[in-house]
Amino acid sequence: MTFLSPLTVVQAQLEAYNAKNIDALLQTYAPDAQQFTLHGELLAHGHAQMRARYLARFAEPDLHAKLLSRVVVGHVVTDAELVTRNFPEGRGTLEMLCVYEVVNGRIQKASFVLGEKTLTGAAVQSGS
Numbered sequence: 042m043t044f045l046s047p048l049t050v051v052q053a054q055l056e057a058y059n060a061k062n063i064d065a066l067l068q069t070y071a072p073d074a075q076q077f078t079l080h081g082e083l084l085a086h087g088h089a090q091m092r093a094r095y096l097a098r099f100a101e102p103d104l105h106a107k108l109l110s111r112v113v114v115g116h117v118v119t120d121a122e123l124v125t126r127n128f129p130e131g132r133g134t135l136e137m138l139c140v141y142e143v144v145n146g147r148i149q150k151a152s153f154v155l156g157e158k159t160l161t162g163a164a165v166q167s168g169s
Contacts, residue, residue: 124136
């Protein structure tokens with residue numbers, strides 16, 4: 042059986058994330074994949090938990106991950122990203138380091154480091 046390369050899988054994941062396409066995004070992950078903070082807490086286990094996490098994030102109108110750099114070593118892909126988000130206190134960016142372990146053409150484990158958050162705009166007010 043031929044599998045997609047780790048680079049191809051992680052790039053497809055980034056494209057699906059930026060398109061807010063939950064089904065395409067989950068196709069890049071193994072059904073029993075796990076997401077963690079780096080060296081720490083389990084954030085999600087399996088597609089159902091990941092779907093809930095991503096759908097909440099996809100509700101943010103300005104959500105976009107910009108790839109700053111990528112390193113591939115064997116089955117591990119590490120991305121440095123600058124993610125635009127809609128935080129409760131306003132629009133801003135968040136530095137992220139994402140470490141993906143790809144096994145048999147799917148992301149098996151993903152670990153994330155959150156860096157500096159910078160606010161770039163005011164919070165969106167509803168019902169004014």
